[in-house]
Amino acid sequence: MSKLVIRGxxxxxxxxxxxGSKNSSVAIIPAALLGDGTSILENIPRISDVxxxxxxxxxxxxxxxxxxxxxxxxxxxxxxxxAPYELVRKLRASYYLMGVLLAKFGEAEVGLPGGCDIGPRPxxxxxxxxxxxxxxxxxEGGVVKLKAKKLVxxxxxxxxxxxxxxxxIMLAASRAEGITVIxxxxxxxxxxxxxxxxxxxxxxxxxxxxxxxxxxxxxxxxGASHTVIPDDIEADTYMMAAVATGGDVTVKNVIxxxxxxxxxxxxxxxxxxxxxxxxxxxxxxxxPKALNVKTLPYPGFPTDAQQPLVAVLSRxxxxxxxxxxxxxxxxxxxxxxxxxxxxxxxxGRTAIVEGVPRLVxxxxKANDLRAGASLMIAGLSAEGVTExxxxxxxxxxxxxxxEKLRSIGADVEVRPD
Amino acid sequence: MAEFEETxxxxxxxxxxxxxxxxxxKVYMALKEKGHNPVSQIxxxxxxxxxxxxxxHNNARSLVRKxxxxxxxxxxxxxxxxxxxxx
Numbered sequence: 001m002s003k004l005v006i007r008g009x010x011x012x013x014x015x016x017x018x019x020g021s022k023n024s025s026v027a028i029i030p031a032a033l034l035g036d037g038t039s040i041l042e043n044i045p046r047i048s049d050v051x052x053x054x055x056x057x058x059x060x061x062x063x064x065x066x067x068x069x070x071x072x073x074x075x076x077x078x079x080x081x082x083a084p085y086e087l088v089r090k091l092r093a094s095y096y097l098m099g100v101l102l103a104k105f106g107e108a109e110v111g112l113p114g115g116c117d118i119g120p121r122p123x124x125x126x127x128x129x130x131x132x133x134x135x136x137x138x139x140e141g142g143v144v145k146l147k148a149k150k151l152v153x154x155x156x157x158x159x160x161x162x163x164x165x166x167x168x169i170m171l172a173a174s175r176a177e178g179i180t181v182i183x184x185x186x187x188x189x190x191x192x193x194x195x196x197x198x199x200x201x202x203x204x205x206x207x208x209x210x211x212x213x214x215x216x217x218x219x220x221x222x223g224a225s226h227t228v229i230p231d232d233i234e235a236d237t238y239m240m241a242a243v244a245t246g247g248d249v250t251v252k253n254v255i256x257x258x259x260x261x262x263x264x265x266x267x268x269x270x271x272x273x274x275x276x277x278x279x280x281x282x283x284x285x286x287x288p289k290a291l292n293v294k295t296l297p298y299p300g301f302p303t304d305a306q307q308p309l310v311a312v313l314s315r316x317x318x319x320x321x322x323x324x325x326x327x328x329x330x331x332x333x334x335x336x337x338x339x340x341x342x343x344x345x346x347x348g349r350t351a352i353v354e355g356v357p358r359l360v361x362x363x364x365k366a367n368d369l370r371a372g373a374s375l376m377i378a379g380l381s382a383e384g385v386t387e388x389x390x391x392x393x394x395x396x397x398x399x400x401x402x403e404k405l406r407s408i409g410a411d412v413e414v415r416p417d
Numbered sequence: 418m419a420e421f422e423e424t425x426x427x428x429x430x431x432x433x434x435x436x437x438x439x440x441x442x443k444v445y446m447a448l449k450e451k452g453h454n455p456v457s458q459i460x461x462x463x464x465x466x467x468x469x470x471x472x473x474h475n476n477a478r479s480l481v482r483k484x485x486x487x488x489x490x491x492x493x494x495x496x497x498x499x500x501x502x503x504x
Contacts, residue, residue, distance in 0.1 A: 192461070192469040200452065209465025225452070229469050255478065257468050277479040 001417035006379035012247030019045035020228035026093035032073035037223030099171030125165035153178030176217035200224035243284040290318030307374035314342035316355035333371030366390035447477035
């Protein structure tokens with residue numbers, strides 16, 4: 001175990017380059033198993049969730065190699081429909097193996113997934129989709145068992161626009177017979193990125209990025225080359241770090257459209273943001289203004305950016321109200337911010353943030369990935385030394401975070417816990 | 418002020434149409450060079466507004482955002498009708 005030690009109150013300045021999207025990668029890597037040939041995936045982030053997924057694929061018999069940010073997946077030895085439980089429980093996105101294994105073998109056994117503890121995230125919408133395609137679904141002893149003689153395309157209406165269910169149904173339907181129509185589908189950028197990869201493999205997916213996705217199943221998919229889109233949440237995090245420290249940071253390799261919900265709110269908070277092609281320059285104010293924010297499915301304000309934003313607002317002028325509408329338990333980290341002098345009250349799923357002029361460094365613990373990002377930002381803007389315990393959790397989604405922060409002037413170091 | 422007494426011809430809109438046409442062609446070629454189905458990818462972009470559909474190859478992703486989606490659609494319809502009438 002290790003911790004990130006931050007000496008705060010330094011204005012961040014310079015350029016930081018964003019890596020590939022975590023959320024895209026963890027859907028695209030297992031999707032590569034659907035092809036009959038080798039896939040080459042570029043701009044894969046160097047994060048631990050990706051490393052775990054590579055191990056899972058190897059356990060299933062595939063040959064996986066990583067060279068810098070390029071991953072090669074050769075599914076020639078891929079023979080098992082049973083996902084290794086010890087690895088599966090380590091990350092939430094392992095549930096995409098359900099759709100992949102079902103499409104490839106007509107059966108799948110996948111343990112219910114792990115991931116961050118941010119409240120119940122049931123997979124009922126995923127299972128509803130598999131059933132609609134003709135699969136028998138049984139959940140026994142924490143393991144989802146799926147079996148289908150033949151998958152047949154069908155209409156599926158999602159009760160809410162679940163990203164996981166949309167992706168899992170797309171994966172399963174890619175090789176089903178006939179047409180599957182997902183209504184009330186999630187519109188997140190990584191849904192589109194996966195559709196692009198599947199189409200490059202020979203699938204016929206249309207409408208991704210809208211609320212109706214149509215998948216015309218094909219018999220076989222090939223391997224393909226694909227470049228993963230930049231990580232919007234990593235970009236959001238560095239933008240917020242710039243605002244929190246009154247800095248001047250250029251965030252490179254981004255798709256500015258994907259950052260719009262956060263860009264709009266940071267401008268409201270007093271930041272100056274210049275967008276140009278594939279980068280944004282963020283100049284933070286002396287103190288941010290208070291905001292009212294509610295998390296919503298894309299293109300609304302992302303739930304993954306809620307925790308980092310609350311750290312920024314801890315030092316705002318005025319009272320902010322931040323409503324978490326996606327997950328039930330995503331405000332647990334607030335008690336750690338309070339240790340640093342933040343004045344935040346939680347009522348149900350709402351954080352009421354009374355801005356204070358200064359935060360003070362303290363030892364704090366990251367209990368989930370984005371909570372870690374929040375504490376990191378608080379530490380960067382706080383006086384004195386902040387020790388963020390649980391760096392491994394932050395490394396699940398942020399590549400080389402200490403190096404990237406140092407490159408823009410932060411005083412941070414990794415130390416053993 | 419004599420210079421303004423002459424009748425002058427302002428050609429603003431056609432230039433924009435020309436720019437839109439050039440962007441569509443450049444984006445099309447970039448997608449083709451990267452092995453995508455350009456028609457399907459551009460259709461996906463027009464429907465969803467998500468630049469993820471457009472490759473970053475040859476700066477196509479930045480380029481496509483220089484014109485609004487409705488301008489691209491209008492140009493596509495104009496070109497289609499022109500072509501259909503000529504047949």
